[in-house]
Amino acid sequence: MEQAGTTNGYTVDTRNKVKRVPDRGHYDKETVYAILDAGYLCHISFVMDDQPFIIPTLYGREDDKLYIHGANTSRLIKHLDKGVAMSLAVTHVDGIVLARSAFHHSMNYRSVVVFGHARKVPDAGKENALYIISESVLKGRWNESRLPNAKELKATTVLEIEIEQASAKIRTGGPRDEKEDYALDIWAGVLPLEVRKLPPVSDELLKEGVELAPSVRDAGS
Amino acid sequence: MEQAGTTNGYTVDTRNKVKRVPDRGHYDKETVYAILDAGYLCHISFVMDDQPFIIPTLYGREDDKLYIHGANTSRLIKHLDKGVAMSLAVTHVDGIVLARSAFHHSMNYRSVVVFGHARKVPDAGKENALYIISESVLKGRWNESRLPNAKELKATTVLEIEIEQASAKIRTGGPRDEKEDYALDIWAGVLPLEVRKLPPVSDELLKEGVELAPSVRDAGS
Incomplete structure (x- = not known):
């Protein structure tokens, strides 16, 4: 198992x-953590009987650990719990980069790939791990x-993935075209993208008089 | 190799x-295509030397095929080109579902998982495949x-993934709580999420007098 070479x-x-484009690569924890902490949905890659699988799931981070959870009966959960190798990615798309040439079109993004193995969080740590995932969302x-009551906690498996290795990849800024293409009459630039929160929709069965939750009110847009 | 059981x-x-929650599962092409066509970024899972890898990449769909591309030298491209098994996921998050109980919190989402093998698009089909990816973005x-000129086309490998099997998973609507929890004074509902396009940023080196491209102008917000 590879370990972090330094604490950072x-x-x-x-x-x-x-x-590919090695100067977009980052291996320091500060950068990796910032990208992980800006998200809550990851994709997990694992192998079963030589078949690669991929599953989207929620996560939260605590120190050098990621938590994911699922029903005890879930395929992902049951398989990863065996301690098999896995990798996990988190990707934020920040914009479409429009170059003058089709070839130099690109995206602005921040992505992290993590390598590790999952193991079950013992009962004593389960509620804290679920809290970390919930806060991340x-x-x-x-x-x-x-x-959660005892029955709900019992029906849920929480896995902890220690980050054995990770890399971040970041692209920012405008297009980079071939020198001769700057003379073309083609618009170039960036179309920035953003995930926005829309106005909350109350449950139809909301008890009368119950006000909007502060977590939702303060979530911004 | 599994084939589609029917044309649909x-x-x-x-x-x-x-x-998990089988009534969220869909296997018809109309549903699968709609989710694929609403996106342009996928995550690909593949195995090399027993290690699962995951990589985010752009894609476009044409009929029952997905196209991805990369530099000839890219690890993903070189490996998938060998015809190895892979899976691919596209996930759209539509909202955070806030239940009264922590246990019943959920997400509204539309996701697709595809299973297939990649193969190189022959030179004659390369430009069309790149067009499909570009239009998808x-x-x-x-x-x-x-x-693209001949040199740029030569430096790029395009892979085609025939969709051998796929499944879509969709959750919509409000929270579903335990009966007794509806009496609690806890706000419940959905916080909808949306990816928005922000105002375009022109390249600093934009040639004077060049107007905003119609593709960007018409992209909406």
Whole structure:
């Protein structure tokens, strides 16, 4: 198992090295954590009987660990719990980069790929791990909710993935065209993209008089 | 290799069956295509030396085929070109579902998982495949751009993934709580999410007098 070479960065080898456009690659924890903390949905890649699978799932981060959860009966959960190798990606798209040439079109993005193995979070740590995932999706919501009872906790498996290796890849800025193409009468630039929160929709069965939750009110747009 | 059982749906077996909350699962091409066509970024899962990898990449769809592209030297491209098994996911998050209980919190989403093998698009089909990918990212942009020259086409590998099997998973609507929790004084509902386009940013080196491209102007917000 590779370990972080220093307290601030991950070991770089053929598994996690960014080969295409290497100056977009980052291996320090500050950069990796910032990208992980800006998201809550990851895609997980794992292998069963030589078949690669991929599954989107929610996550939360605590130190060098990621938590995911699922029903005890879930295929992902049951398989990863065996300690098999996996990788996980989080990708934020920040804009479409429009170059003068089709060839130099690109995206602005921040992405992280993590390598690790999952293991079951013991019962004593389960509620904290679920809290971390919940806060990652919507800060403040956990403490507004009716918390899980023993039966609900028992039906849920929480896995912890220690980040053994990771790499971040970031592209920012405008297009980079071939020198001769700057003379063309073609518009070039960036079309920025953003995920926005729209006005909340109350449940039809909302109890009369119940006001909007602070977590939702403060979530911004 | 599994083939579509009918012209309108994919064969369902243990590989692609949605097991958790099976009524969220869909296997018809109309549903699968609609989710694929609403996106342009996928995550691809593949295995090299028993290690699962995951990589985000752009795609476009044509009939029952997905196209992805990359530099000839890219690890993903070189590996998938060998015809290895892969899976691919596209996920759109539509909202955060806030239940009264922490346990019943959920997401509204539309996701597709595709199983298939990649193969190289022959030179004769390369430009069309790149056009499909480009249109998937921003409709109309290809024909505004300086099109790829022979050298650029040669440096790019395009892979075609025939959709052998797929499944879609969709959740919509409000929270579903335990009966007794509806009496709690806890706000419940949905916080809808949306990807928005922000005002375009012209390249600093834009030639004087060049107006905003119609593809960008018409992209909406």
